[in-house]
């Protein structure tokens with residue numbers, strides 16, 4: 001039996017349970033931006049493998065550091081024990097994070113990082129003896145698949161079966177004007193808000209929806225005046241994606257928590273962090289165990305994941321990586337101009353290394369049928385692009401070459417021509 005046939009027999013893939021779903025493609029190798037299937041066909045990974053990959057696949061520097069770490073220490077419980085890779089990673093990261101982010105709590109994926117920030121926010125107010133428990137979030141946000149993260153996310157086809165089980169979150173309108181500011185003011189007036197969670201500057205899974213730092217600053221400032229804790233979910237936006245180390249660097253106001261994952265390990269191993277201020281950490285110190293944050297995962301602080309993250313940061317710290325981020329940004333702006341007038345295209349937008357636009361179709365949203373037509377077309381052309389419903393976006397590893405970007409853009413144009421027929 002081939003890998004493809006065995007896969008069909010055993011594996012339950014995300015999002016592909018419909019009877020019409022095509023078979024999964026066996027991938028045998030990744031190198032730079034290219035993925036190779038079992039027949040030697042290559043695909044440009046123009047979505048950085050679900051937004052995780054920064055420096056390309058199987059990068060020799062990350063591979064070497066991971067192998068070295070595997071040889072000396074693969075895993076230990078991260079309670080009562082510590083190790084150099086975890087401490088070194090925190091030290092390295094603190095040079096790039098907003099100055100108020102001082103404490104680091106490890107977990108293994110973005111949803112857990114969000115879950116932890118939400119739980120910490122709720123317990124923070126309990127430890128302080130204040131009755132605040134309500135969470136605010138943004139319409140159309142996405143924060144992950146676990147119940148807390150789903151509760152904070154916008155209601156969608158992903159949450160539909162579970163809506164009755166989610167805790168109540170007040171969702172503010174997408175921050176495009178005064179409406180969200182007014183909505184926030186009226187929520188704050190009720191007086192019981194614990195925390196406000198948001199994806200800074202770009203809502204990813206919600207359709208690469210972009211908004212300005214100015215309006216987010218306004219929202220955070222209002223929250224701060226009221227003591228509400230602000231949680232920046234930088235799982236997607238972190239590590240250079242929006243043109244700065246973190247999207248929050250583009251703000252005047254700094255959040256109380258940050259959630260990091262995806263690019264944290266360079267996209268190589270599952271790893272996440274919830275970072276916070278010393279003031280929050282201090283509220284969990286006490287003589288009574290119930291004051292502590294009683295939360296831990298088996299693979300918390302995994303040394304190999306940390307080694308991968310350190311190696312990835314070393315690459316990110318190089319000038320050539322930032323030159324590449326700038327270059328991709330410039331190329332995206334050029335392509336945005338090229339497609340702006342296209343009859344099927346609207347809402348062209350660019351932020352850092354992310355380019356996105358909407359296709360004018362009757363059926364919008366994630367379930368829009370256009371996504372499968374385009375996905376299949378792109379794959380046949382040797383380009384991995386996964387439209388979010390009627391939203392096409394490009395979010396590549398930073399090592400993508402100009403030639404590869406040309407091919408990605410050309411493939412998008414040919415996809416537009418195909419659906420225009």
Ligand SMILES: Cc1ncc(COP(=O)(O)O)c(C=O)c1O
Pocket residue numbers: 109110111112114142143144145199204205233234235236237261262
């Ligand atoms: C902003 C944001 N937060 C959280 C998550 C969840 O991360 P994970 O898939 O690693 O659980 C995602 C995943 O796409 C995300 O984009």
